Amino acid sequence: MGDIEKLAIQNILGNDYICHFVENDWGKEIRIMKTDGLAFARIYWENDDNDTIYFNMLNVDESIRKQGVGTYLLSAFKNIAKYLLRQILFLWCKKDSWMNDWYCRCGFTYYSDYFQEDNHVWLKMIR
Numbered sequence: 001m002g003d004i005e006k007l008a009i010q011n012i013l014g015n016d017y018i019c020h021f022v023e024n025d026w027g028k029e030i031r032i033m034k035t036d037g038l039a040f041a042r043i044y045w046e047n048d049d050n051d052t053i054y055f056n057m058l059n060v061d062e063s064i065r066k067q068g069v070g071t072y073l074l075s076a077f078k079n080i081a082k083y084l085l086r087q088i089l090f091l092w093c094k095k096d097s098w099m100n101d102w103y104c105r106c107g108f109t110y111y112s113d114y115f116q117e118d119n120h121v122w123l124k125m126i127r
């Protein structure tokens with residue numbers, strides 16, 4: 001990723017977050033941390049797929065939950081997907097959970113079962 005792209009992504013996240021950019025053989029990732037260390041998320045995509053982008057490892061410390069931090073990071077994911085011109089957004093979560101309901105309220109829908117973990121599902125959103 002070039003410096004301009006990195007700067008634009010950092011601007012989308014704002015000053016309360018730090019980005020760590022990783023380049024792998026298979027693709028790229030952005031590891032995001034709240035500057036006080038109380039929230040994390042990861043965005044990644046594969047080199048051989050220009051349309052799709054993924055979101056995982058969302059975690060907000062219990063001390064600051066239910067204050068909109070998770071919502072902020074999910075919105076940042078959508079905005080970064082838009083900036084990177086990715087049309088297809090994926091994430092996975094526990095089936096029949098409030099997180100599943102929340103993601104669906106935010107525009108995601110069931111895609112398939114997530115075979116790596118029991119009772120988890122892939123959710124998809126087309127931007």
Ligand SMILES: CC(C)(COP(=O)(O)OP(=O)(O)OC[C@H]1O[C@@H](n2cnc3c(N)ncnc32)[C@H](O)[C@@H]1OP(=O)(O)O)[C@@H](O)C(=O)NCCC(=O)NCCS
Pocket residue numbers: 057058059060061064065066067068069070071072092093094098099102105
């Ligand atoms: C899931 C998680 C990231 C949510 O973070 P958060 O900052 O508390 O989320 P927000 O305050 O932005 O709330 C998001 C929505 O979930 C709802 N919500 C939050 N906590 C909830 C709970 N315990 N039970 C039911 N609904 C809940 C909120 O009401 C809000 O809904 P709305 O947008 O319709 O108003 C956080 O609970 C967490 O880190 N959990 C442990 C790790 C985990 O499960 N990660 C997700 C993997 S898919």
